Amino acid sequence: QEQVVESGGGVVQPGMSLRISCAASGFTFSTHAMHWVRQAPGKGLEWVAFIWHDGSNANYADSVKGRFTISRDNSKNTVYLHMNTLRVDDTAVYYCARDPPNSGWRLDCWGQGTLVAVSS
Amino acid sequence: QSVLTQAPSASGTPGQRVTISCSGSSSNIGRYPVNWYRQVPGTAPKLLIYSNNRRPSGVPDRLSGSTSGTSASLAISGLQSEDEADYYCSAWDDRLRALVFGGGTKLTVL
Numbered sequence: 001q002e003q004v005v006e007s008g009g010g011v012v013q014p015g016m017s018l019r020i021s022c023a024a025s026g027f028t029f030s031t032h033a034m035h036w037v038r039q040a041p042g043k044g045l046e047w048v049a050f051i052w053h054d055g056s057n058a059n060y061a062d063s064v065k066g067r068f069t070i071s072r073d074n075s076k077n078t079v080y081l082h083m084n085t086l087r088v089d090d091t092a093v094y095y096c097a098r099d100p101p102n103s104g105w106r107l108d109c110w111g112q113g114t115l116v117a118v119s120s
Numbered sequence: 121q122s123v124l125t126q127a128p129s130a131s132g133t134p135g136q137r138v139t140i141s142c143s144g145s146s147s148n149i150g151r152y153p154v155n156w157y158r159q160v161p162g163t164a165p166k167l168l169i170y171s172n173n174r175r176p177s178g179v180p181d182r183l184s185g186s187t188s189g190t191s192a193s194l195a196i197s198g199l200q201s202e203d204e205a206d207y208y209c210s211a212w213d214d215r216l217r218a219l220v221f222g223g224g225t226k227l228t229v230l
Contacts, residue, residue, distance in 0.1 A: 035219065037165075044122065044224040045157070045165065045208050059217055095164060104153035105212045105219055106170040113164060 002026035002109055004096045009114030017084045020114050022096030027109075029077040030054070033099040035107055036070060036081045038092035038116075046092070050099065051079065064090075086118045123148065124209050124222035131228040137197040140225045142209030144190050148220055152212040154192040156185055159206045159224075168207070169194060196227075204229045 008020035022034070036048040049070040051058045058070050069082040079096060093115050097107035125143040132138040142154065156169040167176055169185035172192065182197045192211075196203055209222040 037221075044206075045159075045210075045221045047210075047219040047221060050219065061218055062216075097165075104155070104171050105210070106153070106155045106167060107157075107165075107210075108167045108170070108176060110164040110166070 002098075004098060004109055004111040006094065006096050006111040006114035009094065009116045011117045011119060012086055013120055014086060014088055014118055016086055016118075017082070018086060018116060019080055019082045020094055020116065022079045022081075022111060024077045024079070024098070027098070030074040031101055033101075034070075034072060034079040035097045035099055036079075037095045037097055037107070037110075038090075039095070039113075040089070040092040043092075048094070049081065053101070083116070086116075088118050090116065091118045092116060122223040123213060123216065123220040124211065126207075126209060126222035126225045128223065129226045129228065131230055132196075132199045133230050134199055134201065136199045137195060138199060138227065140194045140196075140207050140209075140227065142192040142194075142222050144192070144211060144220075146190060147215035148190075148211040148213040149187060149192055150190040151214055154185065154187055155210045156192075156194045157208045157210065159208065161206065165208065199229055201229050203227060 035050040049060045051070045072079040093113040095113045096111045098109040153171040157165040159165040172187045173185045213220045
């Protein structure tokens with residue numbers, strides 16, 4: 001079935017870096033834009049970044065611009081989020097989500113999330 | 121402070137109709153389609169309504185979406201206990217060049 005599965009979360013100290021991954025299966029990954037959305041404990045959803053289907057363009061939330069980089073490897077059906085200079089307020093469950101072509105920014109397939117905890 | 125504004129809570133009794141509202145601006149809801157998500161605490165969000173008023177396969181027709189100008193609404197009729205969850209609206213924002221979410225509405229079935 002169509003699914004995305006996140007991995008790579010963990011506990012890191014402030015100022016450190018971490019890379020999380022999202023592996024897709026069951027659909028044509030290379031035709032879909034992909035997003036990262038995060039949710040801090042007890043808070044709402046916050047969009048983080050998205051990357052075009054071919055990796056040619058990406059957009060970021062102001063809160064992570066210059067610190068986070070989204071990338072993808074279509075040969076591995078995987079999207080990544082490279083997080084640098086992590087801050088305590090980056091602590092959240094990070095979800096990966098699929099955005100079909102010409103879909104009006106609808107995220108129709110979500111992973112279960114991976115927890116990133118930034119703490120000294 | 122979320123770009124899209126939702127009431128933090130809503131409630132209803134079984135069988136009732138409830139409406140959840142989402143207020144935006146000309147750079148988001150006034151220009152781009154609105155999508156709605158349901159999230160049961162501890163689980164991943166699920167797409168409920170897309171392109172303002174369309175339902176993905178498997179979503180019952182007692183859920184409906186609508187837009188008017190810079191606002192959007194999600195209506196749930198025949199309220200059931202399984203509808204108790206958090207609901208989020210979302211749209212692309214042209215001015216911010218970002219996907220924006222509402223702050224979420226926690227729906228309680230009394």
